[in-house]
Amino acid sequence: MSIPVHVDREGQPSIAPRSSPEELEVAPGRTKESVEGWIPDLATEDVLRAALEKAFDYRGDVTLTLKNGTTIEGYIFDRVSGTSLENSFVRVLQKDSAGRLKISYADIAALAFTGRDTAAGKSWEAWVKKYWEKKATGGPDPSLQPEALE
Numbered sequence: 001m002s003i004p005v006h007v008d009r010e011g012q013p014s015i016a017p018r019s020s021p022e023e024l025e026v027a028p029g030r031t032k033e034s035v036e037g038w039i040p041d042l043a044t045e046d047v048l049r050a051a052l053e054k055a056f057d058y059r060g061d062v063t064l065t066l067k068n069g070t071t072i073e074g075y076i077f078d079r080v081s082g083t084s085l086e087n088s089f090v091r092v093l094q095k096d097s098a099g100r101l102k103i104s105y106a107d108i109a110a111l112a113f114t115g116r117d118t119a120a121g122k123s124w125e126a127w128v129k130k131y132w133e134k135k136a137t138g139g140p141d142p143s144l145q146p147e148a149l150e
Helices: 045-057 124-137
Strands: 062-066 071-080 089-094 100-104 108-112
Touching: 045 071, 045 089, 045 108, 071 100
Parallel strands: none
Antiparallel strands: 062 071, 062 108, 071 089, 089 100
């Protein structure tokens, strides 16, 4: 059995080996937009759809005000974006009950990001920084165990 060897081929550009990890291609990171406390103005269908997409990605509770005046607070765990507002909907886990609601986009008058973003500040970088700070100060034995959920 032989190991494949990369050689220069006639007519093909030569591929120089990379000498350091810093020269490797790295995909740019994505900045997480903070929407906690945001109340979007749902003036158009496009704004409503974009706001509900952000609400779906949000890791906290939102408050939906329906056109009939009812307010619903909970976590948006699913959404279906159809061709019209009438056949598009979100599914919500209600905050203070085990109930799940299916709400048409057409019935939504207002949206507010009222709950705390439960994962804010819990990135890998933040965890590593906190780990090294604990280790440097000689505080409680830093471990690789996750922190308790709030």
